[in-house]
Amino acid sequence: MPGRTTVLVTGGAGFIGSHTCVELLDHGYDVVVVDDYSNSSPGALERVAKIAARPPVAVHEIDLLDRRALSRVFDEHHIDAVIHFAAKKAVGESVELPVEYYDTNVGGTTALLRAMHDHGVHRLVFSSSCSIYGNATKVPLTEEDPAGPTNPYATSKWLCEQVLADTCRHLPRLSVLVLRYFNPVGAHPSGLLGEVPRGAVPNNVMPYLARVAAGRLPKLSVFGDDYPTTDGTGVRDYIHVMDVAEGHRVALEHLVGENGMRVFNLGTGQGTSVLELVAAFQRASGTSIPYEITGRRPGDVPALVADPSAVARAWNWTTTRDLTAMCEDVWRFQELNPSGYPN
Numbered sequence: 001m002p003g004r005t006t007v008l009v010t011g012g013a014g015f016i017g018s019h020t021c022v023e024l025l026d027h028g029y030d031v032v033v034v035d036d037y038s039n040s041s042p043g044a045l046e047r048v049a050k051i052a053a054r055p056p057v058a059v060h061e062i063d064l065l066d067r068r069a070l071s072r073v074f075d076e077h078h079i080d081a082v083i084h085f086a087a088k089k090a091v092g093e094s095v096e097l098p099v100e101y102y103d104t105n106v107g108g109t110t111a112l113l114r115a116m117h118d119h120g121v122h123r124l125v126f127s128s129s130c131s132i133y134g135n136a137t138k139v140p141l142t143e144e145d146p147a148g149p150t151n152p153y154a155t156s157k158w159l160c161e162q163v164l165a166d167t168c169r170h171l172p173r174l175s176v177l178v179l180r181y182f183n184p185v186g187a188h189p190s191g192l193l194g195e196v197p198r199g200a201v202p203n204n205v206m207p208y209l210a211r212v213a214a215g216r217l218p219k220l221s222v223f224g225d226d227y228p229t230t231d232g233t234g235v236r237d238y239i240h241v242m243d244v245a246e247g248h249r250v251a252l253e254h255l256v257g258e259n260g261m262r263v264f265n266l267g268t269g270q271g272t273s274v275l276e277l278v279a280a281f282q283r284a285s286g287t288s289i290p291y292e293i294t295g296r297r298p299g300d301v302p303a304l305v306a307d308p309s310a311v312a313r314a315w316n317w318t319t320t321r322d323l324t325a326m327c328e329d330v331w332r333f334q335e336l337n338p339s340g341y342p343n
């Protein structure tokens with residue numbers, strides 16, 4: 001149990017950020033949140049405080065690109081380590097708005113690095129994505145497999161990794177862990193915290209499924225059944241957000257006394273097709289989910305599955321929550337919060 005380690009969590013009100021705040025508070029860390037609420041809401045942080053029975057020590061509503069405001073956050077708090085989630089993350093939108101993606105994701109990361117450097121903060125966990133692997137020619141993927149990002153969102157994450165690697169080469173005190181998440185889904189088992197996508201129609205399959213199961217959307221479109229996979233639908237490595245959050249807490253412990261950058265996949269190693277996911281969600285929710293097969297979604301790849309063995313070896317840590325838990329927890333959150341968090 002750490003003493004009073006203070007962690008700055010950027011994007012702390014977002015889906016993965018809020019679950020990670022709970023995990024950190026539950027394990028004795030103090031948490032300072034920075035969020036501009038561009039794709040999140042203060043309601044998530046109220047739930048964080050309720051679950052953890054104590055709030056973050058401070059919440060700053062700022063944009064990371066506002067360098068003065070960011071610098072003031074570091075002036076005000078003694079920050080020991082940073083977890084950087086704040087970013088734009090919709091693949092389709094990134095194709096329409098590439099400059100915004102590079103500005104927010106790459107610019108936000110360099111602004112943060114600069115503030116850390118100016119204030120003598122040397123420990124960082126960075127949110128990366130399996131999407132950097134692009135059109136993988138084989139699964140499961142190891143961290144040594146080549147990157148080949150196919151859209152500006154993925155490229156922005158890949159560029160951040162390059163910036164961090166090079167900065168570590170020149171600033172030997174820096175200690176960085178890059179975590180490449182596969183497909184985070186699920187919700188806190190209390191049903192109080194979950195994924196609340198902006199807009200009427202979610203982009204990602206799990207929140208879409210939840211709304212179909214709840215009768216709020218008529219049916220799921222399954223994007224393609226002619227991929228070279230077991231049933232022809234896209235295969236992904238879904239990972240419970242509680243495992244992702246736990247992974248960040250464990251990562252913090254492994255930043256101490258280290259320097260340089262290390263990269264790890266965060267996945268389960270289990271591939272699940274869209275139709276297998278539909279079946280699992282039907283079982284977990286006791287509902288029937290109508291779907292229809294439609295054409296492939298532009299930019300989609302057939303299969304992305306992690307080889308999670310590197311992180312298991314390095315940290316003696318693995319994910320523990322299965323697909324049933326992911327679906328049950330999403331369904332509980334959906335039923336208890338049909339319209340997301342109250343305003």
Ligand code: UFG
Pocket residue numbers: 089091129130131181182183184203204205206208220221222223224233234235236274297300
């Ligand atoms: N899918 C459908 N119907 C839908 C939505 C998705 O069939 O309505 C299929 C997709 O074709 C894909 C699978 O479900 O085969 C997963 O799609 P998602 O949109 O949920 O997720 P992606 O694999 O496209 O991954 C993206 C980003 C990741 C990020 C993930 C979750 O590339 O970095 O969303 O946010 F982790």
